[in-house]
Amino acid sequence: MKGKALPKLFLIKNGDIIDPANGKRSPGSILLKNGRIDKIGKRISAPEAETYDANGKVVTHGFCDLHVHFREPGREDKETLASGANAALAGGFTEVCVMPNTDPPLDTPQSIRFIVEKGSGLPVKIHPIGAISSGQLGKELTELGAMTGEGAVAFSDDGIPVMDSGLMRQVLEYTIPLGVPVINHAEDLTLKLNGQMHEGTWSTRLGLAGIPDVSESIMVNRDLELTAMTGGRLHIPHVSSAKSVEWIRAAKEGGLNVTAEVTPHHLFFTDGSLHAYDTNCKVAPPIRSREDRQVLMDAVKDGTIDIIATDHAPHTIEEKEMPFDWAPCGIIGLESAFGAVWKVLGEAGMELEQVITTMTLNPRLAMGFEGNLFDNGREAEITILDPDEEWIFFQEHLYSKSRNSPFIGQNLKGRVKATISAGWLFKQ
Numbered sequence: 001m002k003g004k005a006l007p008k009l010f011l012i013k014n015g016d017i018i019d020p021a022n023g024k025r026s027p028g029s030i031l032l033k034n035g036r037i038d039k040i041g042k043r044i045s046a047p048e049a050e051t052y053d054a055n056g057k058v059v060t061h062g063f064c065d066l067h068v069h070f071r072e073p074g075r076e077d078k079e080t081l082a083s084g085a086n087a088a089l090a091g092g093f094t095e096v097c098v099m100p101n102t103d104p105p106l107d108t109p110q111s112i113r114f115i116v117e118k119g120s121g122l123p124v125k126i127h128p129i130g131a132i133s134s135g136q137l138g139k140e141l142t143e144l145g146a147m148t149g150e151g152a153v154a155f156s157d158d159g160i161p162v163m164d165s166g167l168m169r170q171v172l173e174y175t176i177p178l179g180v181p182v183i184n185h186a187e188d189l190t191l192k193l194n195g196q197m198h199e200g201t202w203s204t205r206l207g208l209a210g211i212p213d214v215s216e217s218i219m220v221n222r223d224l225e226l227t228a229m230t231g232g233r234l235h236i237p238h239v240s241s242a243k244s245v246e247w248i249r250a251a252k253e254g255g256l257n258v259t260a261e262v263t264p265h266h267l268f269f270t271d272g273s274l275h276a277y278d279t280n281c282k283v284a285p286p287i288r289s290r291e292d293r294q295v296l297m298d299a300v301k302d303g304t305i306d307i308i309a310t311d312h313a314p315h316t317i318e319e320k321e322m323p324f325d326w327a328p329c330g331i332i333g334l335e336s337a338f339g340a341v342w343k344v345l346g347e348a349g350m351e352l353e354q355v356i357t358t359m360t361l362n363p364r365l366a367m368g369f370e371g372n373l374f375d376n377g378r379e380a381e382i383t384i385l386d387p388d389e390e391w392i393f394f395q396e397h398l399y400s401k402s403r404n405s406p407f408i409g410q411n412l413k414g415r416v417k418a419t420i421s422a423g424w425l426f427k428q
């Protein structure tokens, strides 16, 4: 994506404007003045403005990814805040939340301030998520209040589950007055053991140790029970299994205020995709069966899962080229996200407006961010995309420092053409 500063007046004309916050879709134009929303209407005349012809394209809110790993500090060879921001812009994201499993982890007020300060100069909004426990060791709570004061927008030990139910209860209780969600990586380690992939016929066939679906759903259910008991605010990341969906659906039907996310890779691939031992498909929680995948798609459709998040997790080529059992878990996903999810969910009959809502309004509301991006006077965060473009995703489409994407070589549908963020226009 090439970036240039927006001119004083910039007119996006003839677009198919989707405004998820107000549930509206209509043809029209958007005028930006000094990088801010000035006017949205059917026809806008601004002869002195530079124009972008959005004929045949959708113009919508910048995407928000509430779950990425940018590896700074500590593993800048895999990703930095700056390289992660470039990957985000290429994928149409203008706002992201970075997970705290860095080296050292984001487990102090100072480390939260480091991310806020370093991220503030970048053309993507970068929000830090603080660690739940000191050193992510699952023993002692971090300074939740002071970290929120420095800008932590949620708490998570992501990558590592909170095994101690008492600690999970505490963090759900203590975050209530802070008004931020708790995001627990739900995998019971006593069931996961040395598992390498989803436990099923494929793991047997491939001779790889399996990770049962209940290792996730047992912990999801525990967390839902603790949320009901404490009145805390829970967000469930990377839901992978049908059994977890059942628990979440029941809890939501019972009135519990909980949100849940699914990744593009859990929607796109199945355990059979690991047939050639591709370590780029190795991820935690694992990619599960065809039946699980179908339930995940249905859950997005009926709103049980309300958010799509990438879990963008960069790793080096050397690490991913190790034997399957030794390779680290993780998949990068920012650049391919929209093309992957629109391909599978569009083909499954979902409306474009709903898919966009899971990548814009819903994650913002879950994190307590402003969701109404098309208000007059707001700094523009806009994504322009062609929902009909079919393309093959290649390595050259990556802006991340890492290459661990199983989407390379896949046919995708829907492509981000331009992203407007922080006074900049980025075009493919």
Ligand code: DOR
Residues within 6 Å of the ligand: 069, 101, 158, 159, 160, 185, 282, 283, 284, 285, 311, 313, 314, 328, 329, 330, 331
């Ligand atoms: O596969 C994963 N990789 N899952 C996680 O939750 C963490 C992530 C990472 O940081 O590499």
